[in-house]
Amino acid sequence: MLASIAWLKRYVDIDVTPEELADKLTRVGLEVESVIHQGQGISGVVTGKVTAIEKNPKSDHLWVCQMDYGSGEIVQIQTGAQNVKLGDIVPVATLGAELPNGMKLKKVKMADVYSYGMLCSAAELGIDNKLLLPEQREGILILSPDTPIGKDIKEVLGLNDTVLDIDLTANKQDCFCMTGIAREAAAVLGKTMRMPDTSVKEAAGGDVHDMLRVAIEIPELCSRFTSRALKNIKIMPSPDWMQNELRACGVRPISNVVDVTNYVMMELGQPMHAYDYDTLAGQALIVRRGKAGEHLQTLDDQDRELTPDMITIADTEKAVGLGGVMGGLITEVTDQTKTVILEAAAFNGPSIRRTSKALGLRSEASMRFERGVDIANCHRALDRAAHLLEEMGACETVCGIADAYPVPYHPAVITVTPETINTRIGVNIPKEEMIEILQRLQFDVKEDDGALVITAPTWRQDVTCDADISEEIARMHSYDKIESHNPELALRQGKEDPMEEVKSEAEDYLASAGLDEVMTYTFIHPSFVDKMMLKADDARRNVIRLMNPISDEFGVMRTTMLPSLLNTAAYNLARQAESVKIFEVGRVYLPKSLPLTEHPEERRVIGAVMSGRRNELTWTSGKDGVDFYDMKGVVEGLLAKMQLADYELAACEETYMHPGKSCVVKAGEKVIGYFGCLHPTAAANFDVPEETYVLELELATLAESALRVPQYTHLAKFPGTSRDIAVVVPRNVTMQELERVLRANAGELLKDIRVFDVYTGKQVAEGCKSVAFNLTFQAEDRTLTDGEIDPIIKNVVEKVAEAYAAELRK
Numbered sequence: 001m002l003a004s005i006a007w008l009k010r011y012v013d014i015d016v017t018p019e020e021l022a023d024k025l026t027r028v029g030l031e032v033e034s035v036i037h038q039g040q041g042i043s044g045v046v047t048g049k050v051t052a053i054e055k056n057p058k059s060d061h062l063w064v065c066q067m068d069y070g071s072g073e074i075v076q077i078q079t080g081a082q083n084v085k086l087g088d089i090v091p092v093a094t095l096g097a098e099l100p101n102g103m104k105l106k107k108v109k110m111a112d113v114y115s116y117g118m119l120c121s122a123a124e125l126g127i128d129n130k131l132l133l134p135e136q137r138e139g140i141l142i143l144s145p146d147t148p149i150g151k152d153i154k155e156v157l158g159l160n161d162t163v164l165d166i167d168l169t170a171n172k173q174d175c176f177c178m179t180g181i182a183r184e185a186a187a188v189l190g191k192t193m194r195m196p197d198t199s200v201k202e203a204a205g206g207d208v209h210d211m212l213r214v215a216i217e218i219p220e221l222c223s224r225f226t227s228r229a230l231k232n233i234k235i236m237p238s239p240d241w242m243q244n245e246l247r248a249c250g251v252r253p254i255s256n257v258v259d260v261t262n263y264v265m266m267e268l269g270q271p272m273h274a275y276d277y278d279t280l281a282g283q284a285l286i287v288r289r290g291k292a293g294e295h296l297q298t299l300d301d302q303d304r305e306l307t308p309d310m311i312t313i314a315d316t317e318k319a320v321g322l323g324g325v326m327g328g329l330i331t332e333v334t335d336q337t338k339t340v341i342l343e344a345a346a347f348n349g350p351s352i353r354r355t356s357k358a359l360g361l362r363s364e365a366s367m368r369f370e371r372g373v374d375i376a377n378c379h380r381a382l383d384r385a386a387h388l389l390e391e392m393g394a395c396e397t398v399c400g401i402a403d404a405y406p407v408p409y410h411p412a413v414i415t416v417t418p419e420t421i422n423t424r425i426g427v428n429i430p431k432e433e434m435i436e437i438l439q440r441l442q443f444d445v446k447e448d449d450g451a452l453v454i455t456a457p458t459w460r461q462d463v464t465c466d467a468d469i470s471e472e473i474a475r476m477h478s479y480d481k482i483e484s485h486n487p488e489l490a491l492r493q494g495k496e497d498p499m500e501e502v503k504s505e506a507e508d509y510l511a512s513a514g515l516d517e518v519m520t521y522t523f524i525h526p527s528f529v530d531k532m533m534l535k536a537d538d539a540r541r542n543v544i545r546l547m548n549p550i551s552d553e554f555g556v557m558r559t560t561m562l563p564s565l566l567n568t569a570a571y572n573l574a575r576q577a578e579s580v581k582i583f584e585v586g587r588v589y590l591p592k593s594l595p596l597t598e599h600p601e602e603r604r605v606i607g608a609v610m611s612g613r614r615n616e617l618t619w620t621s622g623k624d625g626v627d628f629y630d631m632k633g634v635v636e637g638l639l640a641k642m643q644l645a646d647y648e649l650a651a652c653e654e655t656y657m658h659p660g661k662s663c664v665v666k667a668g669e670k671v672i673g674y675f676g677c678l679h680p681t682a683a684a685n686f687d688v689p690e691e692t693y694v695l696e697l698e699l700a701t702l703a704e705s706a707l708r709v710p711q712y713t714h715l716a717k718f719p720g721t722s723r724d725i726a727v728v729v730p731r732n733v734t735m736q737e738l739e740r741v742l743r744a745n746a747g748e749l750l751k752d753i754r755v756f757d758v759y760t761g762k763q764v765a766e767g768c769k770s771v772a773f774n775l776t777f778q779a780e781d782r783t784l785t786d787g788e789i790d791p792i793i794k795n796v797v798e799k800v801a802e803a804y805a806a807e808l809r810k
Helices: 018-027 178-189 240-248 256-268 349-359 364-371 375-391 418-425 431-440 466-477 498-512 562-573 628-641 680-685 699-705 735-746 786-804
Strands: 002-004 031-037 043-055 063-068 074-079 089-098 108-110 113-115 162-167 213-216 222-231 272-276 284-289 295-297 303-305 311-314 319-322 340-347 402-404 413-416 444-448 451-455 579-590 601-612 648-651 657-667 670-678 692-698 721-730 750-759 768-777
Touching: 002 178, 002 240, 018 031, 018 162, 018 178, 043 074, 074 089, 074 113, 178 256, 178 431, 213 222, 213 402, 222 284, 222 375, 240 256, 256 272, 256 364, 256 375, 272 319, 272 375, 284 340, 295 319, 311 349, 340 349, 340 375, 349 364, 413 418, 413 466, 418 431, 418 466, 431 444, 431 451, 431 466, 498 579, 498 601, 498 628, 498 699, 562 579, 562 601, 562 692, 601 628, 601 670, 601 699, 628 657, 628 670, 628 692, 648 735, 670 680, 670 699, 692 699, 721 786, 735 750, 735 768, 735 786, 768 786
Parallel strands: 213 284
Antiparallel strands: 002 162, 031 162, 043 063, 043 089, 063 074, 108 113, 222 340, 222 402, 272 340, 284 311, 295 303, 311 319, 413 451, 444 451, 579 601, 601 692, 648 657, 657 670, 670 692, 721 768, 750 768
C-alpha cells in the first residue's frame, strides 16, 4: 500500500518527519518498507509557455521554441519532440537544472542554433509510464492549459510529496486506504482525525428508486449493494491535485468519473464502479450467479466465459459486470454518457479471489474485496464520489440511494476485564489508559461492574474476541515497554512420542532387512474389498466414500494396507522387476458408523509385500524365489528388535491368506497382525504371482506389547552342550506345540531350541512327519556332564510321546 504524506495531511495534522512517522507506524504493526521522496534529484525545472515555434532550417527534426517561464525574458530552447505546439505549457529545465538521471543542463549548440535549456518529457522527470495516459508517454509532457507559468514543476506535478510504502498484513484490511492509515497516524501522534466531506447537494431532484431497481439474489456472496444516480455528466480530466495524489499512490488518472471512483477507493477503501444508465436494460442492477455458457465482454475488451461460481452483476437481459473484479464494456462510461449509476457493494472475499485468479484479473478493487471491506462504508463512498464530482461541476445528483441490504451487519461486542488484558500481555496498564487507547482507535467503550464492554468499529472485522482487544492495547501501548523475561517453565526431557519411536524403529529395521519403503495413497478403488475376498460381515467392507475423489480409481478410504501395496507390487512386476520387497507404515480408516457422524478410527499399520526372486540373479546366487520363511524371518527379526519375546504364531483364518502358509501373530490375547502367502485367488485378483507373501501388523498393538528396552545377560563362564533329537509325530502337530512341550519339560538348563529338519517320506509312517531339533543346554556355575543331560533328553522324548503318540526316530 502506497500512502502519500500530502494526502494523509488532508485528514490528520502530521508534525513529524516522514521517517519518524514511518517508525511510529511500523512499531504499531504497519510495517513501512521504504520512505520514497518523490522528485528527488530534480531542481531548476519550472513550467513554461511556448510563445513562438519554428523549424530549425538546418535540421529535419529540430524545432526552435521561444519560452516564457516567468523570468521576465523570452528564452530560446530547441527540442526534437514533435508534439509541441504554440501556446503549450510544458516542463522546462533551465540552465543549471538537474534531472533524476543525473543530467545537469548547460547551453548547447545544435544545428548552428543555441539552446538555453530543455523541454522535459515525463520519463525525464522520473514519472513511471504506467501512471500516464498513452498520449503522455511519448514526447514532451503537455500540462493543463490553466497551469501557471514559472512554477516549480515538483509543486505542479505533486513531486514534492513523500510516499510511504507499507507492507500490510492480511488482518489489517482496514488500513488498505488513506483514511485507515490516517486513523492509525492520528492514534500514534495523539491527533484528532478529520473525515472527508461527504455532503451532497442532490440538485437533480427526483428519486433514484424511480429510476433504478437493485436486487441481491445471492446474499451469501453479496451482503450489500448500493447505487446512486448522477445526471448531466460531463466527462473531462480530473483536477491536477487529484491526478497528482492518484499517481503518488500508483494509480493512473484517466478521466474525472473513473478517477473519482479510484480516488474514493484509495481514500475510503471502498471499490466502486460506474455504469452508463442508458445501457441498462430494464433499469435494474441484479446481483446473481453467472449462468453456464454465459459470456461477458469486459472493459479490457476480452470475452469472458462466466460460471455459476462467479458473482455477476446483470440487468434484466444480460450480464453487465463481474462483481468486484471488472465491469462490462457495453455499460462503460464514455463521452456520450448523460447519466451515470455509481455502485458500491460488499462482496464475498473468497469468491472474488477465486474469480480473479481463474480469469487472471487481479486489481486494486479485487485485493480489497478479498481482505474484506467495511459494509457500512457503502453510503459514505457514494456520497463522497458525488460530492467530488459536484465540486468539479461535472454532474447533478439525484436524491436518495438505492440500497439492497438483506442481512444487516452487527459489529462484535466484547466484554473483557483489565486484569485479563494485563495478564495476557504481561504488563500493568491502568484501566484508564486502556480506555483512552481504544477510544483513539475509535472503539466504543463502556464500563460495566469493573469490566469493559467494547464495540468494535464496522471497519475492524478482524476484531472478534478479547485476545484481539489485548493486541490492540499492546501495540498502541508500545511493545518496547513490555519487559523481556524468561518463561517460567519446568524442564522436561525432550523425547519422541512412543508411537513415533516404534514407527521409526520398525522403518529402520525393515529397510535394513532389504525392503524398500513406499508411500501410497490412503484412497483406493472400492473393488478392493472383493479382490481381498473379505467376508460379507467383515468390518473392513464398511468403507468411507469420498465426496470429491481425485479420480474414479480413488473413490474410498482404505480399511486395510495390503491392497495399496499389492497394486504397487503388481505395477512393478508388470514392468519386468524380478523382485519386489516393499513396506509402508501408514494409516487405515475404519468408520464407527455409516454415514459418518463422527471421526473414523484411524489405525496405523505396518504393511509389507515380498514377491519374485530371493536374491538378485548373479553367477554366485541361486534362482530361488522368496518363500514363507523369508517373510517369517522378517517378522521374527522385527519382533526381536522390539524386544517382544512372549508371542506366538498360530494358524491364520483370513480369507485372503493361504490356509496352509500363513500365521496370525499374537501377544497374549492381543492379535498384532498376520503374515504369510497370499491366497491364489486373491493373488490372481491383484495380478501378482501365487508365491506372493504379505504382512500386516497393527502399530499400536505392537507398541503396547513391545519392551523396546535392550535386555542384556552376562556371557557364561562355562561352555554349553547341545543334543539333536528327531521325533516322529502326526502331520497336524505344529512346530509351536512341539516347542512348547520341549520347553516345559527340558528344565532351566535349556537355553535354546532350533528346528533344523522336517522330513516326510518313505522312512516315516503315513500321515506322520519327522521333526529334528537341536537343543542347547548350559549352566552358569559348572560344565554339564552327560549324566545330567541324558535324563533330561529321555524325559523330553517321553513327554512328547505321551502328548502326540510320538516316537524317537533313529
